[in-house]
Amino acid sequence: MHGIWVQGPERVLFACHECDWLHRMPAALPEGAVARCRRCGAVLASSRPDHLVRTLTLTFATLVLFTIVNAFPLLELKLGGRETSVTLLSGALELGHHGMWDVVILVLLTSLLFPILHCVALLYVLMPMVMGYKPPGAVWVFRSAHLFSPWGMIGVYMLGVLVAFVKLSDMATVVPGVAVYALAALLFCSTAAGNALDCCDIWRRIGEVDDGHP
Numbered sequence: 402m403h404g405i406w407v408q409g410p411e412r413v414l415f416a417c418h419e420c421d422w423l424h425r426m427p428a429a430l431p432e433g434a435v436a437r438c439r440r441c442g443a444v445l446a447s448s449r450p451d452h453l454v455r456t457l458t459l460t461f462a463t464l465v466l467f468t469i470v471n472a473f474p475l476l477e478l479k480l481g482g483r484e485t486s487v488t489l490l491s492g493a494l495e496l497g498h499h500g501m502w503d504v505v506i507l508v509l510l511t512s513l514l515f516p517i518l519h520c521v522a523l524l525y526v527l528m529p530m531v532m533g534y535k536p537p538g539a540v541w542v543f544r545s546a547h548l549f550s551p552w553g554m555i556g557v558y559m560l561g562v563l564v565a566f567v568k569l570s571d572m573a574t575v576v577p578g579v580a581v582y583a584l585a586a587l588l589f590c591s592t593a594a595g596n597a598l599d600c601c602d603i604w605r606r607i608g609e610v611d612d613g614h615p
Contacts, residue, residue: 419441422439467516474580477576486578
């Protein structure tokens with residue numbers, strides 16, 4: 402969301418993230434209220450008092466599932482009496498054996514590093530806020546979480562796993578591993594956490610001026 406927070410407890414200037422129309426709004430909306438753009442009707446902000454706990458729970462679940470995804474096999478292949486298991490990390494490193502190290506780096510960044518950094522950054526900000534105080538460096542860390550978010554391509558990786566499952570099933574017996582189910586749950590939890598998060602309320606709690614690019 403794009404917002405320009407003005408010092409003072411009573412009102413803020415808020416720019417619509419769809420059409421950039423500038424609005425003057427209360428700093429805190431009534432519980433259950435939704436503010437919409439007067440020009441295009443896009444949702445500017447909503448009051449969800451329980452969003453901190455819900456987002457924290459879903460983010461923690463995402464991190465746990467992410468650990469499972471990386472610790473257990475995605476697929477088990479059975480061909481000619483031989484069995485081979487493939488994990489997220491081994492699948493990426495296998496590309497390096499064919500000289501595609503640039504692809505390896507891209508896969509590791511988008512499927513491993515950036516999603517972990519996004520979850521850790523959110524947990525760092527949300528856990529203290531649930532307890533009633535602001536963590537040190539909250540502005541920088543929360544901005545970083547938004548920076549990492551678009552680069553975490555778990556959905557793309559899930560699609561790749563499904564394509565590989567279909568393609569390999571014609572050549573060998575393919576058994577989905579524990580990590581496949583964890584990956585599906587991870588995709589659900591990460592999406593639900595993003596939908597539950599109320600960025601406007603976070604910035605209000607942080608109490609800093611938002612330049613429109615959190």
